[in-house]
Amino acid sequence: MSKDILIVDDEPDIRNLVAEILTDEGNTCRTAATGEKALEEISLRQPNLLILDVWLGDPKYDGLKILELIKQTNPDLPIVMISGHGTVETAVSAIKLGAYDFIEKPFKTERLLLVVSRALEAANLRRENHYLKEEASPSEMRGKSPLLQGIRKTIEKVGPTNSRIFLAGPAGVGKELAAREIHAKSKRAAGPFLIFYCKSDCENSIEEQLFGVEATATTQRKLGLLELAHGGSLFLEEITELSLDVQAKLVRFLHEQTFKRVGGTQKVVVDIRIMAGSKYDVKAAIEAESFREDLYYRLNVITLQLPSLKEHLEDIPDLVSYFIERLSRQAGVPKRQFSESTLALMKTYDWPGNINELRNVVERALILSPAANDTLVSPDELPPELRGGDISSLAAQNAPDFLSMTLREAREYFEREYLLAQVQKFAGNISRTASFVGMERSALHRKLRQLQVERKRSEG
Numbered sequence: 001m002s003k004d005i006l007i008v009d010d011e012p013d014i015r016n017l018v019a020e021i022l023t024d025e026g027n028t029c030r031t032a033a034t035g036e037k038a039l040e041e042i043s044l045r046q047p048n049l050l051i052l053d054v055w056l057g058d059p060k061y062d063g064l065k066i067l068e069l070i071k072q073t074n075p076d077l078p079i080v081m082i083s084g085h086g087t088v089e090t091a092v093s094a095i096k097l098g099a100y101d102f103i104e105k106p107f108k109t110e111r112l113l114l115v116v117s118r119a120l121e122a123a124n125l126r127r128e129n130h131y132l133k134e135e136a137s138p139s140e141m142r143g144k145s146p147l148l149q150g151i152r153k154t155i156e157k158v159g160p161t162n163s164r165i166f167l168a169g170p171a172g173v174g175k176e177l178a179a180r181e182i183h184a185k186s187k188r189a190a191g192p193f194l195i196f197y198c199k200s201d202c203e204n205s206i207e208e209q210l211f212g213v214e215a216t217a218t219t220q221r222k223l224g225l226l227e228l229a230h231g232g233s234l235f236l237e238e239i240t241e242l243s244l245d246v247q248a249k250l251v252r253f254l255h256e257q258t259f260k261r262v263g264g265t266q267k268v269v270v271d272i273r274i275m276a277g278s279k280y281d282v283k284a285a286i287e288a289e290s291f292r293e294d295l296y297y298r299l300n301v302i303t304l305q306l307p308s309l310k311e312h313l314e315d316i317p318d319l320v321s322y323f324i325e326r327l328s329r330q331a332g333v334p335k336r337q338f339s340e341s342t343l344a345l346m347k348t349y350d351w352p353g354n355i356n357e358l359r360n361v362v363e364r365a366l367i368l369s370p371a372a373n374d375t376l377v378s379p380d381e382l383p384p385e386l387r388g389g390d391i392s393s394l395a396a397q398n399a400p401d402f403l404s405m406t407l408r409e410a411r412e413y414f415e416r417e418y419l420l421a422q423v424q425k426f427a428g429n430i431s432r433t434a435s436f437v438g439m440e441r442s443a444l445h446r447k448l449r450q451l452q453v454e455r456k457r458s459e460g
Contacts, residue, residue, distance in 0.1 A: 003027045003120060008038040008066070009053040009082070014105070018051060021109055022116065035061025039069065046074060046332075049120055052099075054083035054090060064093060071098040078123040080115055082107070141177060142322045143315030147307050151178065158302050159185025164254075166299050167277035169306030172354030175277040178306060179235040188273055191232030196225050199241035206246050207262055214264030226259060229272045239276040239299065240291045247292045254298045274299065309351040309358060316346050319355065323362040333366050339376040348432040349386050361386070387425070419448060 005027050009015045012033070019029040030047065032038040035056050042050075050070070054063035067079055081094040084105035091102040100119040103111060141148055158165060159182050167175040176195060183193045196209065212224030225234055236242075242250070253259045254274065258267040276299045285291035309316075320338050328335045338346075351357055365377045379387060405413070419437070426432040434444040 003048040004030070005049045005051065005116070006030045006032065006038065006041055006047040007051045008032045008035070008056070008063075009051075010034065010055075010057045011053075014053070014082075018112065021112060025113065034058060035063070035066040038066055042070065042074065042077075046077060048078075048123070049116060050077055050079045051116075052079055052081055054081055054094070055085060064090075064097060067094060067097045067099055076123065076126060078119040080119055141174065141181060142318045143312060144318065145312040145315045147312045148315060151304065151306065154304055155181050155185060158182060158304075160187060162186075162273055163301045164273070164299050165275045165302045165304055166282075166296075167275065167304050167306060168282070169277075169279065170308050170354060171279045172356035173306040173308055174355050175306055176235060176237065178304060179233070179275045179277065182275065183233040183235075183273075186233065186273065188232050192229050193233050193235070194225050194229045195235045195237060197237045199238055206242065207249070210246070211249065211259050212261040212268075214261040214266075216263065221261070224261065226253065226270055226272065227268060230270045231272070233273040233275060236274065236276040238278055238280075239295075240278045240280050240282060240285045244290075244292065247295050251292060251295045251298060254295075309354045310349075313347040313351075316358065317343050319358055320346075320362055323359050324366065327359075327363050327366055331363070331367055336366060336375060336377050338362075338365070339378055342377050342379045342382065344436055345379045345382065346386060348426070348435040415447070419444075423448075 005022055007015050007018050007022075007029055008031070009018070010033050015031045015033070019031055023029050030041055032041050035058055038050075038052070039061075041047075052063050052066060056062050056066070063081060063083070067081065070077060070079065075098070078100045079098065081091075081099045081102045082105060083090060083102070094102050100122065101115045103115060141152065155178065165179075165182060167178055169175055179195075180193060183189060198206065208222065208224065210224050210226055212227055213219070213222040215221035249259070257271070258269050260267060282291060282296055282300075286293045286296060317338075320343065324335055324337070327333075346358075346361075353360070361383060364383065365381055419433075422433050422437055423430070426436070430444060431441055434441045437444070439447070
């Protein structure tokens with residue numbers, strides 16, 4: 001895969017030679033003659049590797065100073081230093097400041113390619129290690145709302161116990177994340193945390209994945225998730241999707257703490273904590289006889305009800321900041337901030353897809369937006385379902401002569417045009433308009449009547 005490499009040297013012959021060598025190896029190369037230009041290039045897009053000359057002919061931005069500045073803001077960027085006047089002291093200083101390696105001019109092509117290859121490989125290993133650690137450890141549930149604070153307190157209490165927990169709530173509210181946090185707070189935190197999504201078109205596959213398959217004369221033994229989770233926790237997502245036959249076997253396991261692999265006769269004893277979750281009304285499923293009541297009560301020692309996003313809209317800024325950090329790192333795109341008006345508009349939306357939908361909106365803004373070079377994400381960059389209708393601007397050519405108006409008349413004119421624009425933006429939805437402008441719904445109704453704003457009312 002092609003790598004983006006930035007070459008910084010004040011000698012054009014050296015810049016071009018290094019660029020030609022690395023381009024011939026399938027890389028994409030950028031060049032800069034000064035430290036200032038190098039910083040500018042890095043701010044536009046962080047390269048995969050930086051090759052930096054020690055002496056750039058600028059005392060303010062010499063190579064070592066540039067190295068120090070970059071490592072303060074881009075500590076994971078691999079940097080290879082080059083110099084025609086190198087000394088042991090210079091090389092040691094560069095390594096101490098964070099350089100990967102030091103090459104003296106003139107250098108052989110093989111030496112350059114070897115150091116570049118190793119530097120890229122080391123950076124890739126660091127990235128993978130960081131990603132694995134991040135994925136292995138649960139992310140904290142973001143938000144400061146009273147609802148989330150209450151959930152955290154519950155997790156703090158139930159985590160250290162060995163009780164089975166049922167996580168309820170609509171799709172996309174973070175049931176898996178809550179299960180991860182419960183596991184992290186438990187005495188099993190050092191053990192495995194496994195997740196199994198219970199919906200499948202093949203009942204045999206579900207049974208084999210959970211309970212494993214015993215060895216035969218022609219096949220090897222296959223361990224199931226119940227066995228692999230020994231000493232840790234297993235989260236059964238969408239538990240109501242299990243067939244009644246598998247539910248019966250799961251009830252037996254919860255009662256005895258033992259099970260038999262598919263095709264086996266020997267009982268397997270495991271020590272695991274089971275957590276289950278569902279977006280459906282479990283009691284309705286029990287009444288419809290599609291879900292076993294005894295299984296529900298064995299799983300439902302403690303219920304943790306997770307709220308939909310529209311119940312804690314005040315947490316949107318914290319969630320957006322978290323997704324910006326995570327997605328910009330994963331996708332390799334520049335970080336952007338959401339403007340206050342954009343966040344305010346997002347707080348007026350119902351979010352039927354909950355946190356998963358919010359994550360997709362943030363990812364869309366970071367990757368797909370035509371204004372990705374801008375720092376702030378504006379309301380116009382949100383998907384149409386969040387923006388509402390087209391915004392009617394307060395056109396200057398239609399404005400009256402304010403100098404001939406009293407303060408009261410000017411204020412009424414502005415309020416009328418402003419509220420009309422907001423009502424149109426939200427396609428006549430008074431509830432969303434009131435939420436966005438910071439008014440009570442009834443107060444907005446009174447103000448609209450007072451200002452005699454004509455509008456098409458749509459509460460949809």
